Amino acid sequence: MSKNQFSRDALAVGLGAAALLTAGCADMNMGSMSPTAKGTAIGAGVGALAGAAIGGDTRGAAIGGLVGAAGGYVWSRHMQEKKAAMERATAGSGVQVSQTTDNQLKLNVPSDLSFDTGRSDIRPNMRPILDQFASGLSGQPNTEVRIIGHTDSTGSPAVNDPLSVQRAQATKNYLASRGVDPNRIVIAGRGEREPVADNITEAGRARNRRVEIFLGERADVAHR
Template identity: 55%
Template sequence: MNTFRFNPSRLAMTGLVASAVVLAGCADMSERQKGTATGAGIGAVAGAAISSMTGGKAGTGAVAGGAVGAVVGNIWSKRQEERRQAMEQATRGTGVEVSRTSDNQLKLNIPSEVSFDTNSAAIKPQMRSVLDPFAASLRDDPSVRIDIVGHTDSTGSDAINNPLSVDRAQSVRDYLAARGVSPSRINVEGKGSYQPIADNSSESGRAKNRRVEIYIAERA
């Protein structure tokens, strides 16, 4: 017959993890606070597991791991949140969308009204006002990785759209590199017309699909 044994260390660990999960889901918390809570929960699980496997006290390991996880989450979230706020301010009123992805990358979605004319990979003047402060924020931060993805609408053939989407991404990379961002930290990719975000049957939809997306992630 199975018997229940009260384990205060396990209870402490479970409570800490549950608290971190609940806190991370609070709607009125800042991105930095959510990162701290999530980091604490992850660190608690890792700390408890390591402590248990090495014969230590799981509860103590959970607390220690939670503290470390909170610090790590806090530092990352603070940096990314500062970038997000700075880019939101710099792009206000331009139509550029600034967001945080589910895998904790900072994403800039730059539509054709700001980025490129039809069938062109030449950066518009409006886009320079977006990329200049962006480059300044990344120039002296070697911890970040940048992915630039070009897209087109469905007008024209793949033979035209596929290389055009790559050329647009490369134009953004070259612009950032000319302003001091190391090109070795930048990856470029073209998706042609294969990842639309709007209906290509309308001009407004095609305009949304002609875009460049920039993703910023911190290295572990």
Template identity: 55%
Template structure:
């Protein structure tokens, strides 16, 4: 009950007056509080739940993302660079910049080679990353349901890897980029027509600037 009330308080108190930075940090704190509470309860038969929640909240705050001026600038730059291309540029609820790249400009069907129309978008994207050294990138590849998982799963990873390699060639440290492939397991449309299958063949790129200012609470003096 204590953990539930704490999470509820973190999720609702002051939301109306919070900045986007504060909201992102609060969400991280709520997740951390839940994890900390479980750990504390297991460790001390329930007595450590409150302490665990407080420590977890500190860790969660550090794990949150901020929406800085640099993030906003990159969003505006990518909106201009992708205008009319079909690329969706959005800000997520947890303060990440998201680029959803459709298949008609990213990769040919069944291939992992970057198409020519995708290159200038990645070029502009790399420039934005160079201007914000704190930003971290996650690239996720997707396929439609044609073929088997044995084909689609590695294909989706290879597409993400191709985008990562392109960015690395343009000076972005590979340590800043995480890749993943979801195969056909996360469709955004039914795989019942060619048009819908094309929607599912996509690459998603996420940019996050981790919260660096928040600090975990110090231990109480003995």
């Protein structure tokens, strides 16, 4: 049997087993598990079987298991290239670029680049960063963007909560104007509820007045 034939047969067997695993979960002792734990366990098992079918060995199973447990995002070559591009574009700016534990690219953009106190309009210094972020995403429909707006503690929640949403919306609008499909962008506001620094000093308030941008690539259509 040729290697290609073996890979096709292994893939068919592995995916069939994955389907049986999913259907048979009701018969497993999972009644005491939370929905999140069940989803993670099923995802890891299905991912492991599919990974074994694709990889043909235990290494493939391990990779597939990690993908399943991670919630559906993968860290592909495209994601690594995007991270490197964003690191170059933001070098020395104070923007933090990182890979999250669930394989999303995260940009933490502080207020000296993003928003003035009490404002939701994007500062000019932020535009080149968003331009680079948007670059190439129109050709990658399997990616998803999530934007979270934050404020400092100046003002009341009645002001800060909608302001944080407005900051996320302004960021979404800018990305959409640069060719990113707005239907692939989800926004939320956290107001002052998730500070990363104290709100006593101006420096601390400036760090809290930020926007976080996440980019994820779905495992089922990722380009390896």
